[in-house]
Amino acid sequence: MKQTLLFLFILFLFSGCTKTKxxxxxxxxxxxxxxxxxxxxxxxxxxxxxxELNLAGEKFLVPSAKDHRRLDAEANPDSIFNAQIPQGFTLDQMEGAxxxxxxxxxxxxxxxxxxxxxxxxxxxxxxxxxxxxxxxxxxxxxxxxxxxxxxxxxxxxxxxxxxxxxxxxRTPPESASRSDLNFCIVTCHDYSRRDDPENGHKMYKAMLRMFPDFFVHTGDIEYYDKPAPYALTEELMRFKWDRIFALPYQRDFYKQVTTYWMKDDHDALTNDAYPGMKYGTVSWERGLEIFDKEQFPSNDKPYKTVRWGKDLQIWMVEGRNFRSKNDDPDGPAKTIWGSEQKEWLFRTMKESDATFKLLITPDPILGPDRDNKGDNYANKEFSYEGNQIREFLNQFDNVYICNGDRHWQYVTNLPGTNLWEFSTGAGSDKHAEGWNQEDVRPEHRFLRVKGGFLKGSVYQAENKSWLKLEHCDVDGNVVHEELFTR
Ligand SMILES: [Fe+2]
CATH class of the missing domain: 2.60.40.380 (Purple acid phosphatase-like, N-terminal)
Structure with a gap:
């Protein structure tokens, strides 16, 4: 009798497991x-x-560039759907769903x-x-x-x-406490340009091995305006988030590491986006809401500064919500950060007694950037405010800019200034482009048109505080390092 009961109990347990699974x-x-x-x-x-995501799903149809422009302008949800999802299929049956x-x-x-x-x-x-x-x-x-x-x-x-x-x-240490830390900063990747088809982006595996105390994504976490599919509706935007967040390397990393999420143009709405624009059926306001209030952890303000112990303070600035139109005439009224955020940044950076100050920004401030771009402080279209910010930052000798957006890795130190900028580079080698490897300018201390990430460490040695900023390739190999001490 006892044995029968035990058998029934085990059967019950197993049936329960199978059922819930x-x-x-x-x-x-x-x-x-x-x-x-x-x-x-x-x-x-x-x-x-x-x-898991449906990796074996049906492939998206890819409209021509001309059709993409037409679908965007017409903003008809049915045409957008039919141009990209083969007849007879639902979105849930598509690859990556x-x-x-x-x-x-x-x-x-x-x-x-x-x-x-x-x-x-x-x-x-x-x-x-x-x-x-x-x-x-x-x-x-x-x-x-x-x-x-x-x-x-x-x-x-x-x-x-x-x-x-x-x-x-993990939570950050208080400002009085001195402890060794390391962190990683990345930018720009998407599902289509992942370098491990089954698992996601290899750099996440490499970064996890480094046990970072925190991680910052500077934005362009996905690209609404790239095909397969062009996310011209809210439904397709969500599809792209559901897909990239289901990749095993990404999923495994994000659930274990203290993360700060920032956005840029492609994950706010579309290339070089600014207020008033729309993409397909999606308004500027909805684009911001989907990022700021739905798909990512939310905060009252989209920018923040966090002290990470005695030696480090980080500032993460917002580069889309408050900006002027890119083609507005340059001058005192033209802005990217907006007056309130800028005042906050200037005040808090002056007040801070951290040994090293990291300004983490979705877009470059120093560059150099390509001449045909007009979306950031390194471009002439924003030189008035760009100069004001560079002048402000140059009064410090312990501020380091870390930027996303550009798809190549660089270290810039403007000659005769205290201004340093570290571009993290794109999230995979196939995402790297935009600069000629041979075009090394006087301000470049390092230039590499390949994917990877930036690794930072703050530590004590020889009774001094040190900040080490290392560029890594997608496998985590160090390809360049800069060391600062105070
Ligand atoms: Fe990008």
């Missing part, structure tokens, strides 16, 4: 964190119908070395109006602490838990 919802997009400081962080997640699904989520978190101090949230429904996502803002955290995060999913009250996922983040 088939049923979902799942965490196909893992979870992301954002905006971490000493006491708070935001956690974002999304529920998915399947545990990772559709969302209704359900509930809850979060458990605790300091790694104090599992007894666990906090468990109530169950919350994901929001189908926001692509089946949910966000929590956690407050009252301890500084300089590694936290474990566990998420659970269920279909509804009766279904039981259908998926579990675990990850971590």
């Amino acid at each position: 088939e049923a979902g919802p799942y965490f196909g997009n893992g979870f992301h964190n954002g905006w971490a400081d000493q006491n708070s962080i935001v956690i974002w997640t999304r529920l998915t119908k399947n545990p 990772c559709p969302g699904i209704k359900g509930e989520v809850r979060m458990i978190y605790y300091p790694l070395n104090q599992p007894d101090s666990r906090v468990e949230t109530e169950w919350s429904a994901v929001d189908p109006g926001k692509n089946f996502t949910h966000q929590w803002k956690i407050v009252n955290l301890n500084a300089d602490t590694k936290y474990v995060v566990e998420l659970e999913a269920r279909r509804n009250k009766k279904s039981g838990v259908t998926a579990r996922i675990e990850g971590a983040f």
Whole structure:
């Protein structure tokens, strides 16, 4: 009798497992964190119908450049759909699809070395109006602490838990505390130009091996205006986020590393985007909302400064929301950052007593950039405000600019100034372009038209503080280093 009961019990357990495994919802997009400081962080997640993206799905049709322009101008959702999805197929059947699904989520978190101090949230429904996502803002955290995060999913009250996922983040040390740190900064990648077809971008694997204390993505995390598909509707924009966030390397990295997300033109709306523009059926306002309020951890303001201990402070600036039109006449009224953000940056940078100050920006400030570009402070179209900012930064001898956007790696040190700029370079070799490798200018200390990322370390040696900034290739090999001490 005992044996029969045991057998039935084991059968019950197994049938339960099988049932929940088939049923979902799942965490196909893992979870992301954002905006971490000493006491708070935001956690974002999304529920998915399947545990993985549909890599074997149907391929998108690619309209010609002329048709792309027409579809953009006409803004007809049916024409946009029919030009890119083969007849008889739904979007969920296309390559890379990772559709969302209704359900509930809850979060458990605790300091790694104090599992007894666990906090468990109530169950919350994901929001189908926001692509089946949910966000929590956690407050009252301890500084300089590694936290474990566990998420659970269920279909509804009766279904039981259908998926579990675990990850971590760490909070920054206080301004008085001195500790060795390392971090990574990247820019520009998309699903189509990933360098490992099954897993995503190789650099994420390389960066994870370095155990970065934090990570900054400077934007162009996806490209709405590149084919397969051209994301000319909100539905297609979401499709692209669902797909890239389901790539295993990306998913594995983001759930374990304290992350700061920034946006640029291609993930706000379209190439060189500014207020008032639209892309297909999507307005400028919706483009910002999808990034700032739905697909990424949200914050009141889209910019932030965070102290990472005694030796380091980082500033992450917003380069799209407040800008003038690129073709407005240059002068005192023309802006990229807007007056409020600029005043905040100037004030907080002056007030800071951090040993090293990193200004992390989606777009370059020093360049050099191509002559035919007119979208950033390194271009003549924004030289009035660009000069004002360069003059401000030049009063410091401990500020280092780290920029995204440009698809090549460089270190610029403008001769006769304190101005340094480190361009992280694109996220894969096939994404690298835009500058001629032979065109080395006097201000270039390093130039490499290849993919990779920027690695930074802050540490103590010989009774001094050091900042090391290293360019790495996509496999994590160091290709250039600059060392600063104070
Ligand atoms: Fe880009």
